[in-house]
Amino acid sequence: MLPLFQEIAQDVAATPAASPARDAIIQASYLAASVMFILGLKSLTRPDSARRGMQQAAIGMLLAVIGTLLNQHILTYQWIIIGLVVGAIAGYPMAMKVPMTAMPQFIAFSHAFGAIAATLVGVVEYRELLAEGHLTHGLAGALGFEVLFGALTVTGSFMAFGKLQELITGRPITFKGQNFVNVALIAVAFGSFAYLIYQPTAMWAFYTVTGLAFFLGISMVLPIGGGDMPVVVSLLNSYAGLAAAATGFAIGNNVLIIAGALEGAGGFILSVMMSKAMNRSFGNVIFGAFGAPPTASAKKGEQREPKTISAEDAATQLAYAGSVVIIPGYGMAVAQAQHVCRELHELVEAQGGSVKYAIHPVAGRMPGHLNVIMAEAGIDYGALLTDVDDANRVLSSADIAIVIGGNDIVNPDADDDPASPLYGMPIFRPWTSKVTYVIKRGKGVGFSGVENPLFTQDTTRMIYGDAKGVLGNLVKEIKGLNEGH
Ligand code: NAP
Numbered sequence: 001m002l003p004l005f006q007e008i009a010q011d012v013a014a015t016p017a018a019s020p021a022r023d024a025i026i027q028a029s030y031l032a033a034s035v036m037f038i039l040g041l042k043s044l045t046r047p048d049s050a051r052r053g054m055q056q057a058a059i060g061m062l063l064a065v066i067g068t069l070l071n072q073h074i075l076t077y078q079w080i081i082i083g084l085v086v087g088a089i090a091g092y093p094m095a096m097k098v099p100m101t102a103m104p105q106f107i108a109f110s111h112a113f114g115a116i117a118a119t120l121v122g123v124v125e126y127r128e129l130l131a132e133g134h135l136t137h138g139l140a141g142a143l144g145f146e147v148l149f150g151a152l153t154v155t156g157s158f159m160a161f162g163k164l165q166e167l168i169t170g171r172p173i174t175f176k177g178q179n180f181v182n183v184a185l186i187a188v189a190f191g192s193f194a195y196l197i198y199q200p201t202a203m204w205a206f207y208t209v210t211g212l213a214f215f216l217g218i219s220m221v222l223p224i225g226g227g228d229m230p231v232v233v234s235l236l237n238s239y240a241g242l243a244a245a246a247t248g249f250a251i252g253n254n255v256l257i258i259a260g261a262l263e264g265a266g267g268f269i270l271s272v273m274m275s276k277a278m279n280r281s282f283g284n285v286i287f288g289a290f291g292a293p294p295t296a297s298a299k300k301g302e303q304r305e306p307k308t309i310s311a312e313d314a315a316t317q318l319a320y321a322g323s324v325v326i327i328p329g330y331g332m333a334v335a336q337a338q339h340v341c342r343e344l345h346e347l348v349e350a351q352g353g354s355v356k357y358a359i360h361p362v363a364g365r366m367p368g369h370l371n372v373i374m375a376e377a378g379i380d381y382g383a384l385l386t387d388v389d390d391a392n393r394v395l396s397s398a399d400i401a402i403v404i405g406g407n408d409i410v411n412p413d414a415d416d417d418p419a420s421p422l423y424g425m426p427i428f429r430p431w432t433s434k435v436t437y438v439i440k441r442g443k444g445v446g447f448s449g450v451e452n453p454l455f456t457q458d459t460t461r462m463i464y465g466d467a468k469g470v471l472g473n474l475v476k477e478i479k480g481l482n483e484g485h
Contacts, residue, residue, distance in 0.1 A: 022070055029067030030255035036060030037259055041266065047371045048381040064255045100373070101333055104366050105164035108157045108233045111240050115153035118243040119210070122146035125250050126206055139250055140200030144193045146246035147210040149239045155217030156236050163226045164233075170226025182219050185212055227447065230366055231274045231282075238267025270367060277361040279414070279425035306438075309461035311470065314437055315477030318344075319351050321399040325391070327358045327428050328370050330447065331405015331440055335467035338377035341404065344471055345379070347478045353399075357384050358391035358428050360409040365447075388426040401430035403438045403454075405467045407446025410454055421448050436460045439470045 037060045043053030069080070091110075098106045126143045129135045162168040189212040196205040224232055241263025248256030275282040318324065326345070332338060345355045357379060363370040374384065385391035395401055403410050413420035414427040430436040436459055445451065454460055463470050 026067045026070050027254070029063045029070075030253075033060040033064035033067065033255050034258040036063065037262055041262060046381070047368075047375050047384065047386075050368075050371075050375070064259070067255065068253075100369070101330075101365060102165075103369075104230045104233055105161045107366075108160040108164060108229070108236070111233065111236055112154050112157035112161065115150045115157060115236075115240050115243060118240065118247055119147050119150035119154060121247055122150055122243075122250070123210065125247075130201060130203065135200040137197055137200055140206075141197045142246045142249040144196045144206060144209050146243050146250060147206070148189065148193060148213045148243075149246070150243040151210050151213035152217040152220070153236050153239045153243060155214050156221045156239075157217075157233070159218055159221035160229045160233050160236065163221070163224075164229050166226075170229075172225045173222045178219075178223060182216075185216050185219060188212055189216060228278075228280060231271050231278070231280065234267050234274060234367075235271040236267075238264050238271065241265075241267055274362065274367060277426070279422060304456035306443075306455040306460065306462045309437065309463060311463060311473040312477050314461070314463060315474050315481060317435070318348055318353075318400060318474065319478050319481050321348065321353045323394075323398045324348055324353055324355045324400045324402065325358055325385075325395050325398045325430070325433065326355065327360075327401060327403045327406050327410060327430060328363065328374065329360075329404065329406020329409055330364045330369075331407075331467050333364050333369060333373050333405070335405060335469075337404065337467035337471050338373045338379075340468055340471040340475060342377045342379055343475050344478070345383075347475060347482075351478075355383065356391075356394055356398075358395065359384050359386050360388065360406075360428060361386075363406060363409050388428065392429050392432070395428060395430055396432040398433040399435070401433040401436045403430055403436065403440075404471070405440060406438075407440070407444075407452055408448045408450075411446070411448075411450065411452045412454055412457075413450065413452075420450060422450065430454070431457055431459060434459070437463055439463045439465070439467050441466055 036056050040053045040055075040057030040060060043049040043056055045053075068074075069077070074080070094106070122143050126135075126140075126147075129139060129143075159168075163170050189209055192205040192208040192212070196202055196209060199205065221232060241260045243260070245257050245260025245264060248254065248258075248260055272282055274280075326341065328338075328341070332341065348355050357374055359370050359374065361367070364373070371384070371386070375381075385394055408414075408422060408425075408427075410428050410430055411420070411422050412427075412429070412431065414422040414425040415429075417423055431454060436454070436457070438455060438460060440462070442464060455462060465473075
């Protein structure tokens with residue numbers, strides 16, 4: 001097999017280096033790939049076209065790979081094939097097996113490898129250009145930038161993976177003089193980077209930037225709590241994109257510049273949006289010791305016991321409800337209750353009721369988590385209320401709101417307790433409906449670690465149990481009611 005590829009490589013290498021036809025094909029495939037990336041991103045903005053967006057982006061990547069493989073600078077395909085096989089053998093089972101709830105750490109893990117690739121390309125390219133005597137100020141700048149952001153992303157992503165996977169503590173790790181150490185690291189790294197641009201052949205400066213960037217990745221993520229890791233992962237994604245764009249400048253590859261810039265901008269925008277939806281200050285996420293699991297809301301009132309309702313009674317009310325709003329949260333994803341939820345939805349509609357879903361931007365543990373879960377169950381996009389204000393309007397006239405495995409996204413303290421860590425976060429207000437059912441296993445707190453006064457309000461009824469089991473019981477009861485008639 002390998003000699004065959006060797007032969008292909010020799011053939012490709014034997015064709016004139018400046019073959020205009022081949023060059024045109026390469027550039028055309030890069031252009032088509034860039035267009036597909038942009039179209040893919042556009043399609044990803046709506047859940048109903050998101051699947052198509054992923055397919056468009058994947059076709060774009062295939063075109064970019066084909067264009068790159070036609071490049072006359074590739075002398076042997078042997079290592080490319082080996083890398084492809086090893087990567088596929090390791091990556092495919094991982095991607096198939098990893099549960100949706102572990103996606104953030106999986107993404108962090110794969111970013112780290114992308115960043116290793118960018119850093120290695122930067123180092124090799126620098127050494128080659130240095131040996132050939134072709135290093136310009138601009139090229140040194142691009143390569144310095146590439147290894148700075150690449151190396152920082154490698155260690156930062158591994159740290160984020162470790163925190164999310166709980167291999168290391170999710171609490172912020174701080175020590176005395178930490179800010180001084182960070183500022184010193186940044187100052188020396190950027191100082192060396194500036195010197196590298198001034199003096200491109202200063203090898204020590206190049207390796208100082210690379211080495212310090214590895215430390216920077218660790219020291220920047222250390223003081224950030226596990227809770228804010230998804231924001232950090234998305235920010236590191238943005239850094240990896242910037243490193244890729246710099247690689248594009250260094251090796252003269254247009255598709256890398258475009259794809260890297262898209263990733264850089266996309267990751268940054270997503271980080272800012274996530275910070276806002278989680279009511280976190282973006283500056284704090286990046287610079288501060290931040291995100292420690294908060295202890296409890298400062299508001300201490302008399303302890304009330306939540307009221308419960310049986311599945312039988314809840315089913316009877318649901319069977320006669322005119323309008324129902326379902327608010328799915330992290331527990332829905334954990335229980336994988338989306339399919340049975342759809343069954344319940346269809347039963348309520350068959351009885352003449354209307355069903356909508358209020359999907360919070362940070363419900364679950366990754367951006368769009370609950371959109372994906374509901375789409376997987378085949379829930380029509382038209383039934384989803386993705387704007388918090390719109391959803392609250394619909395909730396205020398609903399007969400029944402059902403919170404399924406949600407907690408922080410429906411915590412009233414976000415509206416009225418300035419001492420709560422959730423204060424200011426836009427939330428759903430199911431208590432404005434006539435009655436609220438909350439399905440959860442027990443008295444467990446949500447992601448933020450604070451109590452939720454919704455559970456003890458007069459119009460709230462708890463239905464304790466695993467979301468899938470409880471919804472299954474409700475479905476059984478409604479079917480039983482129908483058969484009884
Ligand atoms: P949440 O506040 O974490 O609450 C989830 C609730 O689900 C828990 O209180 C738990 O209570 C219940 N639960 C767990 N397993 C269950 C099961 N099998 N069946 C039924 N219930 C179950 O979730 P959320 O309301 O979706 O809020 C998301 C939180 O994550 C927000 O604070 C958000 O800021 C944060 N966050 C989001 C993202 C993102 O990108 N989406 C990223 C990072 C952090 P019991 O233990 O009593 O069952």
